[in-house]
Amino acid sequence: MLPDQQLLRIPGPTPIPPSVQRAMLHPMIGHRDQETKELLRKIKPKLKKVFETKEEIAILAGSGTAGLEAAVTNCTQPGDEVLVIVTGVFGERFAKICEAYQLNVHRIDVTWGKAVDTLDVENFLKGHPSIKAVFVTYCETSTGVLNPIQELSNIIHTNSDALFIVDGVSAVGGVQTKMDEWGLDLVVTGSQKALMLPPGLTFVAASKRAWEVIEKNNIPTFYLDLQKYRENILSDSTPFTPSISLLFGLNQVLDMFEKEGLENVYERHQLMKLMTREAFKAWNIPLLTRDSCASPTVTSVIPNDFNPDALRKTVKNDFNLVLAGGQQELKGKIFRIGHMGYCSPSDILQTISLIEIGLVKTGKNVMLGSGIAAAQKILTKEVK
Ligand SMILES: *Cc1c(COP(=O)(O)O)cnc(C)c1O
DSSP: OOTTOOEEOSSSSOOOOHHHHHHHTSOOOOTTSHHHHHHHHHHHHHHHHHHTOSSOEEEEESOHHHHHHHHHHHHOOTTOEEEEEESSHHHHHHHHHHHHTTOEEEEEEOOTTSOOOHHHHHHHHHHOTTOOEEEEESEETTTTEEOOHHHHHHHHHHHOOOEEEEEOTTTBTTBOOOHHHHTOSEEEEETTSTTOSOSOEEEEEEOHHHHHHHHHOOOSOSTTOHHHHHHHHHTTOOSSOOOHHHHHHHHHHHHHHHHHOHHHHHHHHHHHHHHHHHHHHHHTOOBSSOGGGBOSSEEEEOOSSSOHHHHHHHHHHHHOEEOEEOOGGGTTTOEEEEOOSSOOHHHHHHHHHHHHHHHHHTTOOOOTTHHHHHHHHHHHHHHO
């Protein structure tokens, strides 16, 4: 085994493309230099295309959670009634942040592994007219569920005046996110998932409506004040020292997106999802999510006759293939395969092939080649 060849198939951090690594090696420059301004000027329009928004996007140095916290504090005031849709660990995190800011938190708790039923949200909103904001996770990374955010947005805007705030951390850049067209008010993402960068950047895109709320809001925050970021980005700068190296990387990632074409990026993710799911179906190993709400970026598997952590250990030891385990209530029950960012259908063939060997080694009775054939069939249809 090559000691430096790690096959990172977890839902973040994800592998970094070599050209992005090289871009990040750029010598350090001053954050008030013309060169940084030019870099931000190049980044801005390309980043807007990924969010499909015309509005300005705040770029903060921090992990995704800093972006979630910025969303909460900029759009609400203590005591506000909000609804958090909890479909897993990250919905739970949104709820905890809202509680930390002393909001009056209502929850819709959904069985982990399922997507929210939009009817439940509609009924809730009809009975709670004073809700100021609805929070949801686009891709719930802990389960691999993709929540129906376009439909949710319609329902929320038809039945309330609430802002619709979306955690898109493991989706944006891998799943289409038509922010303006769908009426999403705030979309947050981070650098280390589908954007194939190291951890350390978070992005907050806000709609016109959201900016109006934010402008009126008198909030006790300093570093996370989104208005500062908007004022600065309008003149191609940031209020504080940005992660300059990551910005060089980001510019390269956005160029890669343009070259591949965003539509093709999203199709590639769909294809990787299908290949992965078909393999497990062929092995008769249950998936946690249904086809109808399965995320293109991460797949959760819930085996009923072997220990998922034993399989993870085997493929890590034998092939340096890194899979993710379950979190919180799903710990020890599931494992998760990340297929987002710098990951291709060819990589998925390798992943499936190695998992197949891992399954045999851990004593699961699968036929070698059966899962890989199922994935190949998907790819064969696709490349014709
Ligand atoms: C990874 C992730 C986050 C952010 O986590 P950080 O560790 O703070 O970067 C938030 N939400 C979702 C859905 C995620 O997948």
